[in-house]
Amino acid sequence: MKETPLSNCERRFLLRAIEEKKRLDGRQTYDYRNIRISFGTDYGCCIVELGKTRVLGQVSCELVSPKLNRATEGILFFNLELSQMAAPAFEPGRQSDLLVKLNRLMERCLRNSKCIDTESLCVVAGEKVWQIRVDLHLLNHDGNIIDAASIAAIVALCHFRRPDVSVQGDEVTLYTPEERDPVPLSIHHMPICVSFAFFQQGTYLLVDPNEREERVMDGLLVIAMNKHREICTIQSSGSEMQ
Amino acid sequence: MEEETHTDAKIRAENGTGSSPRGPGCSLRHFACEQNLLSRPDGSASFLQGDTSVLAGVYGPAEVKVSKEIFNKATLEVILRPKIGLPGVAEKSRERLIRNTCEAVVLGTLHPRTSITVVLQVVSDAGSLLACCLNAACMALVDAGVPMRALFCGVACALDSDGTLVLDPTSKQEKARAVLTFALDSVERKLLMSSTKGLYSDTELQQCLAAAQAASQHVFRFYRESLQRRYSKS
Numbered sequence: 001m002k003e004t005p006l007s008n009c010e011r012r013f014l015l016r017a018i019e020e021k022k023r024l025d026g027r028q029t030y031d032y033r034n035i036r037i038s039f040g041t042d043y044g045c046c047i048v049e050l051g052k053t054r055v056l057g058q059v060s061c062e063l064v065s066p067k068l069n070r071a072t073e074g075i076l077f078f079n080l081e082l083s084q085m086a087a088p089a090f091e092p093g094r095q096s097d098l099l100v101k102l103n104r105l106m107e108r109c110l111r112n113s114k115c116i117d118t119e120s121l122c123v124v125a126g127e128k129v130w131q132i133r134v135d136l137h138l139l140n141h142d143g144n145i146i147d148a149a150s151i152a153a154i155v156a157l158c159h160f161r162r163p164d165v166s167v168q169g170d171e172v173t174l175y176t177p178e179e180r181d182p183v184p185l186s187i188h189h190m191p192i193c194v195s196f197a198f199f200q201q202g203t204y205l206l207v208d209p210n211e212r213e214e215r216v217m218d219g220l221l222v223i224a225m226n227k228h229r230e231i232c233t234i235q236s237s238g239s240e241m242q
Numbered sequence: 243m244e245e246e247t248h249t250d251a252k253i254r255a256e257n258g259t260g261s262s263p264r265g266p267g268c269s270l271r272h273f274a275c276e277q278n279l280l281s282r283p284d285g286s287a288s289f290l291q292g293d294t295s296v297l298a299g300v301y302g303p304a305e306v307k308v309s310k311e312i313f314n315k316a317t318l319e320v321i322l323r324p325k326i327g328l329p330g331v332a333e334k335s336r337e338r339l340i341r342n343t344c345e346a347v348v349l350g351t352l353h354p355r356t357s358i359t360v361v362l363q364v365v366s367d368a369g370s371l372l373a374c375c376l377n378a379a380c381m382a383l384v385d386a387g388v389p390m391r392a393l394f395c396g397v398a399c400a401l402d403s404d405g406t407l408v409l410d411p412t413s414k415q416e417k418a419r420a421v422l423t424f425a426l427d428s429v430e431r432k433l434l435m436s437s438t439k440g441l442y443s444d445t446e447l448q449q450c451l452a453a454a455q456a457a458s459q460h461v462f463r464f465y466r467e468s469l470q471r472r473y474s475k476s
Contacts, residue, residue: 135325139297
């Protein structure tokens, strides 16, 4: 289905309101929407609601052979899916640009920042390592997918427990959850993305744009930071900013 | 600061035992349903059966691609997304079963050259997944206001090696000799769709169907209460 086009009067209304420092939902410039995090029954399952934007995250693990040039590290795999439920325009063939951009940003934020200790995921060096797979599904699109997705990913990773493994010489024993309690992943820090939408040729910015604001914005700046005030990722797209 | 513009009905229905000629454990698990929880789809519902939970969103009647349009009725499309991994053949087959059920019930001739899309997302799978998907799809279609000639529900049952019938099996109970899922309509409890896996005899099939029909009473009563609760002024 095609995206419903934004009418000119709606666009003008939004931009004028922003010029007067007003947001449609009554928030201030640096206000975030309410965040609600709920967990499912399996380990590693969580649903994050950022205002009306809803993301489902699930972490799963599997024993695989490691990559050839990284024989002692586990593998982290991220997959963000824009479900057709989230917006009528998200058809399977049509969302490639946005999807690639979001997936790449998630990877940079979570994998390149080394928030998960991949060395601890190694079972037998060169032969068996854990592959941790994070599947994120966007259920409802009301703006700011990347923030909700990054929160869902890191929360799901913290909630996840992998089966316990013991190595004795050449023997590797994988314990079921009934035999031994599953073990949490070792997480160094928790990077969270924050999005800023730019307006008026880059002179005015709003935090956490909702869907309407995203349609009329000039540019977007995403910064991923953790509790220790370290920047994990920065990405800027759209027009110039000052 | 956001106003709650949607009402949600959270009903818990404790279901009594369904009738069955043999064996104890013939009760359905605890149900819960929430409607209108997503803002973008025209209709949405989340259905919980025990620990199995499915979220459904419906868009329609809406624009359809010229290649897919049917001149005299609506094009119904069902998309089922698993939680982990990419959708595979099992999802495709379930999509087809759900689509056939919906096509039998939805009054497509009222909206020719349009598309009605049902998107299902598995939130957690603890047995009876197809039945839960059917229930969620029905509730979402009702929430979207799509005209239907009847409501439908899904009931699953598992047959043990010694012939014990278990309704609404959990994942452990699904490792039985045979698992049968039925879709029944609300008007006359007629069979809309059946999907079975495993070995069973003719009489056992009839017994399972009778048990499923009895259990569907509870499901339809739950639908009715849930909708009444949602639309009443209280």
